[in-house]
Amino acid sequence: MRLVDLSSPVDARGWEPEPVTHEVITPAEGARHMAEEMREHFGIEFDPSVLDDGELLSIDTLRLTTHTGTHIDAPAHYGTRASYREGPPRTIDELPLEWFHRPAVVLDLTDAPPGAVGADRIHAELDRVGVELAPLDIVLLHTGADRWAGTEKYFTNFAGLDGPAVHLLLDLGVKVIGTDAFSLDAPFGDILQRYQRTGDRSVLWPAHFTGRDREFCQIERLANLDRLPRHGFTLSCFPVKIAGAGAGWTRAVAFIDDNEG
Structure with a gap:
């Protein structure tokens, strides 16, 4: 069994919007x-x-914040309401462990420019992988953004998902979506420019705000996704148990059986 570390470090020497x-x-x-x-x-x-x-x-x-380094956003991070359940959305310490040790699939978005990737592209990448997702499988987005980690560019140059792309994955039973970028959404500047141009509120952080109506988590700031096969491995990414928190750090590790098959 080969282990691949998919975590970016917490490093006070790197550039962060909220310095460490x-x-x-x-x-x-x-x-x-x-x-x-x-x-x-x-x-x-x-x-x-x-x-x-x-x-x-x-x-x-x-x-530091719980969004420094590789971390998992809990439903409570997306807002104070949850239309899918009675009571508030769950915090990071309340989520089922079964979500965080699952088979995973890597989708290649390395050629996508900064901005939002749509459902058509995600559907095409799933077809290219050629594996039918099972409920609770984890989907990882390989954007290549981790090459900018520790610099300001890491927070401005990456591809995220639009709302329909997130819904597509959730419809397939996915509960955890991961990315090697700063955010599962498009860069803040791109989002605000599109909103100013169109006045369309649906472009405002849809990959996060979808979580107000559908319960799921996202892993942000992964690394080394280029070292993984497209499928056939297990991801372990248990979040740190911080009571009442909207996110928790994780040491994400891929378990790869090179002899399988």
Whole structure:
């Protein structure tokens, strides 16, 4: 069984619209911090110099959004209402685990220009793959956008889906749609320009807003989709269990059996 890491890193050195901060307490600083905490809270004296190299443990503190790095958007991310159920849409910790360890299919959109891809293109790519989707299969969109990760271009140059394309996949039983781009929707600038030109509200973030009426998730900011076969592998992408959150990070990994068949 071959494993392929499909996750982009959380890296404070890369460009982000919401910058990441990453502070590190070194093992030596950790030792001194522990000694101070033990003295202050428990009245216990401890000299950290008795530890090998005067070191205890390092501690990393990060400030970032749940949409940094490879992550899964929960239905709660799309809005506060859900027409498909009583009560509010589900948060990331409420979703069934069965959605996140499933057979997956890769659709090649690498030749699509920045903007929204329609249902006809998705249908053609499904025909090209030649596999009939089963309920809960995961569909991954290989746009090639991950080559710009860590730069401003990553947030402006990619292809997303329009509303009918999302509905097509959901009609086939898909619950999780993934992309190596910043968003499952088209770039913000493209969306707003089309809206200003047409006045058509249906162009405003349809890949997300469809989730107000149909329950599904999307994985954004994947990587290395070019290392995968078109089908015949399993994707594992369990989200981090953050209570009440609209999204959660995931370490997405493909399980490929090169000897299958």
